[in-house]
Amino acid sequence: MEKYIYMDNAATTPVKKEVLEEMLPYFSEKYGNPSSIYSLGSASKNVIEVARDKVAKTIGADKKEIFFTGGGSEADNWAIKGIAFANKSKGNHIITSKIEHHGILHTCEYLEKQGFEVTYLDVDEYGVVDLEQLKNSITDKTILISIMFANNEIGTIQPIEEIGKIAKEKKVYFHTDAVQAIGNIRIDVKKLNIDLLSMSAHKFYGPKGIGALYIRQGVKIDPLISGGGQERNRRAGTENVPGIVGMGKAIELAYENFEEHNIKLLNLRERLIKKVMENIDYVRLNGHSTNRLPGNVNLCFRFIEGESLLLSLDMEGIAGSSGSACTSGTLDPSHVLLSIGLPHEIAHGSLRLTLGDFNSEEEVDYVVEKLIEIVNRLRLMSPLYDKIKEEK
Template structure:
């Protein structure tokens, strides 16, 4: 059996999405900036897609800008706002558990005269709102805090953060890449000024995303060149993928309740079975305020890499954290931030579910996890010491 449980890394493109995209590769392939018929067809599809996505997010279509994905959207939001507003201040607030697209963008700005406060989180991955308020200075121009964590699934109190930012006249950006397709989102209700999304997290194509920029936000362009995206993001539009993203988000929100009920049932079964049948295991992330399809375990006395390779040998695809850092041997910065020691953080496993997963697959994963964890622990001298003490 082949089981894919790494949907936080990427998702399969749904057939309906691909069907919508294909004509824009083969028949309606015009450049959306061209004035002849083929170009006008692409421009019309572009406008329809923008309207569809904006409507789902509660935004004005003029506030939505297409990007190459979540990382570009995050970088544009953070660097664009910082550089455009440095005459007002040079201070940014974020957290220690952000995606590296945010953390590395902030580190870049630190090297260029900006100051960044990295907020701590508690053992569940939640920020303290009082600490956020206390970090604000008269130089603070941007707060950037992710909606839901890509590793442990914890959902932050975005509405409250947005209110704090609004009260202090500070721009607020949220990386909502993991939240879109899992949580109802209305940008007006959330009090966000900028919001990043990426299509491949909700069964759309890779290499396309969007940045919501509230009307009136002062921000520099990120890519210079042509006049596309209202002179704010140059480059020939990826029409086929944008059409696919619009279809994918439409499908996600048409079936949101059904999707969430399905994946939460599987998630809760997976958590219960693993916690009941395997000792020395910790569930990472908030037990309630978490993404419906996210599970993150830490297994003591084993290495996450050995666990992943062993799972792969029996056809199970999982992750030890963010796909963007899977080549790193360092433990997850998220798990360290919630207080796990290096030894336990190294033994982490993230399993993330989608519409396509089944109860049979959950049983298969649990059955193999029991065997693999036991085998790997038999090779650990630390585990031998624990057994002897007992």
């Protein structure tokens, strides 16, 4: 294959060269266990604290409020379950939205089986939660609101500041899954009244298998993993030192180059959307047209199946997805697209292209060129498309 174009950066990003170089010594040369008291162990403990400080500064937190995890899903599970079990004497009600990542939704479903009650908020046609419904859903039993910062499929950014104000006024903990937002949006947890925030390094050019949970000082939360006294007795298990070092470097780079990164991705995104809309009919942009992540493009092509589209793109050396990377192996349409009101037959024709630092205008143009060819070819096999053409 002569050309390979990767446009699935919402699923994962490549580890940047500078990040890998910083990690490498901690696999073989500086391999000490951070819990050991001799110098090799102390060196590992010190670099963990340096990385913790980098993560904390990025979101306006204190380093003592950052706890490293095995990724975003673990951070989500810890936030939801930890708050639920630690505060069940106060109440058993949790509020979330219908378009959350499955790390949230499946955790809430688990808690429902444990006797907790969960309200799943509706969203509008752009994927934005209904703030009035949120206010009306809060009861004296509500202990947690969990709303994602930006949607992983359609890229819509939620009104986090307004949600934070509501939660603070009602004295309810507020958690946000910011896995897609970190590196793409500037975040100040204090200003936004966020009590807990999840992130994952592999979404911003860091390694897989490492993430973090911000827990505001004073938040009452149970540990998710019990064992040793690591992470100040809140998250047991020997620390992933190379991963933590990589995460620290990746988040540092992400915000050093923040403006440049965002301008580039916005330009590529608008170029891709404009060219697709001008050259392909019966196509719909999903999510908000402007209030969305800079590199997110989610489209529905009528009269074709998303799976066929993805396979055809792959044969041309182009990587995209039909939605969340965690569910793209299923045949069911995206729960996000159904929640914003799309019928099954249209939701099935979805394509998510997410741009990153290593994409170019030339790649965007090539992808659009191949998309036009593939969509036209697949529609030739669609009796529904034939019928529409005849009616016109």
